[in-house]
Amino acid sequence: MTRPAKDFFAPLAVGAPAPPREIPARPSRAIHFFDPGNAKMAAKVPDMVGTVDVLLGNLEDAVKAENKEKSRQGLVDIGKATDFGPTQFWTRINSLDSPWVLDDLTTLVPEIGDKLDVIMVPKVQGAEDIHYVDRLLAQLEAKAGLDRPILVHAILETARGVANIEEICAASPRMQGLSLGPADLAADRRMKTTRVGGGHPGYLVRQDPVRDDLGVPQYDSQRTSYQQDLWHYTIARMVDACAMHGIYPYYGPFGDIKDTVACEDQFRNAFLLGCVGAWSLHPAQITIANKVFSPSVEDVAHARRVIAAMGDGTGAVMIDGKMEDDASVKQCQVMVALAEELAAIDPELKKQYDAISADGEVQA
Ligand SMILES: CC(=O)SCCNC(=O)CCNC(=O)[C@H](O)C(C)(C)COP(=O)(O)OP(=O)(O)OC[C@H]1O[C@@H](n2cnc3c(N)ncnc32)[C@H](O)[C@@H]1OP(=O)(O)O
Ligand SMILES: CC(=O)C(=O)O
Numbered sequence: 001m002t003r004p005a006k007d008f009f010a011p012l013a014v015g016a017p018a019p020p021r022e023i024p025a026r027p028s029r030a031i032h033f034f035d036p037g038n039a040k041m042a043a044k045v046p047d048m049v050g051t052v053d054v055l056l057g058n059l060e061d062a063v064k065a066e067n068k069e070k071s072r073q074g075l076v077d078i079g080k081a082t083d084f085g086p087t088q089f090w091t092r093i094n095s096l097d098s099p100w101v102l103d104d105l106t107t108l109v110p111e112i113g114d115k116l117d118v119i120m121v122p123k124v125q126g127a128e129d130i131h132y133v134d135r136l137l138a139q140l141e142a143k144a145g146l147d148r149p150i151l152v153h154a155i156l157e158t159a160r161g162v163a164n165i166e167e168i169c170a171a172s173p174r175m176q177g178l179s180l181g182p183a184d185l186a187a188d189r190r191m192k193t194t195r196v197g198g199g200h201p202g203y204l205v206r207q208d209p210v211r212d213d214l215g216v217p218q219y220d221s222q223r224t225s226y227q228q229d230l231w232h233y234t235i236a237r238m239v240d241a242c243a244m245h246g247i248y249p250y251y252g253p254f255g256d257i258k259d260t261v262a263c264e265d266q267f268r269n270a271f272l273l274g275c276v277g278a279w280s281l282h283p284a285q286i287t288i289a290n291k292v293f294s295p296s297v298e299d300v301a302h303a304r305r306v307i308a309a310m311g312d313g314t315g316a317v318m319i320d321g322k323m324e325d326d327a328s329v330k331q332c333q334v335m336v337a338l339a340e341e342l343a344a345i346d347p348e349l350k351k352q353y354d355a356i357s358a359d360g361e362v363q364a
């Protein structure tokens with residue numbers, strides 16, 4: 001059950017910081033996963049600061065059971081030693097039914113709670129999971145004397161989690177966003193796939209058969225087929241639930257690291273539908289996410305042109321043969337606002353966007 005409005009923003013423990021009234025729109029095009037217990041990966045973290053929007057120390061799946069303590073301690077060491085500058089610092093804790101999660105939270109909050117921006121909670125099933133984390137975080141924050149609340153991000157990776165999506169988003173003012181967990185979700189739904197995200201060649205639609213002169217279908221005729229997106233439904237639900245609650249949706253992992261082309265396509269589908277970022281499992285995927293989740297110069301130029309032409313934003317104008325009105329100007333404002341947020345943290349993008357005049361002309 002949701003708390004009544006008068007209590008929704010009250011701290012859940014005496015001395016805990018006040019929960020946020022609004023979740024800031026911090027750029028998070030790539031949430032880059034690393035195992036803090038893996039010495040080679042951990043050594044790369046300081047140099048990655050500033051090159052990626054989010055660095056996430058992963059403690060859950062992909063960390064072997066025998067290495068859980070080592071990874072947790074590695075995360076504490078990295079958190080203490082690193083100045084994260086403009087880069088956000090997140091972690092993915094172990095699942096709430098695991099033997100490790102309590103130690104994850106009771107270690108991380110006192111040790112590096114002042115550095116952690118967001119805690120990602122896997123396999124969230126419903127509001128009850130967020131309520132548990134919310135109260136425990138408040139108690140730990142109060143005990144540690146933190147003055148800033150840690151935000152919470154839920155991974156949707158069970159059918160129940162997807163069915164309860166709205167209540168999960170609404171469960172706490174700490175809720176920062178949702179990620180798709182396609183691998184566990186596929187298993188939980190009993191989908192017949194064996195991949196970590198991405199498409200499947202068998203999930204397609206096929207053109208109707210050609211008919212002969214008598215109208216008889218020629219089933220063995222050449223028929224084009226089009227692969228479909230397995231994740232469209234879930235991402236679309238996530239986008240609506242997040243937009244309704246003022247929080248942020250993310251595509252999750254794309255496991256075929258070598259298939260950079262399909263990764264870019266999958267990320268772009270998510271970007272176009274409304275996601276703000278995706279996960280990166282390997283350094284090569286940071287470049288892809290940064291490219292895809294940054295609006296192109298052409299799109300920003302067009303958006304500025306429409307905004308300039310629309311004056312106070314009402315009425316209708318014709319630009320390049322297309323009707324623009326109040327609704328298209330709002331889309332253009334979304335594009336320009338994102339470009340401005342990204343320009344503030346990405347000097348290369350700033351240079352590109354600065355070359356676009358207020359009325360959409362691109363200077364050479
Ligand atoms: C379904 C889910 O839950 S998804 C989320 C959980 N999964 C993860 O977090 C996986 C994270 N990524 C990884 O573990 C690794 O990238 C793997 C296993 C996929 C591939 O690792 P490798 O075989 O070492 O890849 P590769 O040889 O291309 O690595 C090149 C270099 O990048 C480093 N590297 C690879 N992945 C990462 C990473 N995520 N972060 C930082 N450095 C990395 C490697 O250590 C290697 O360093 P070196 O040049 O000093 O030797
Ligand atoms: C992202 C994740 O944890 C999954 O796909 O299962």
Ligand SMILES: [Mg+2]
Pocket residue numbers: 061122157181183184
């Ligand atoms: Mg998972």
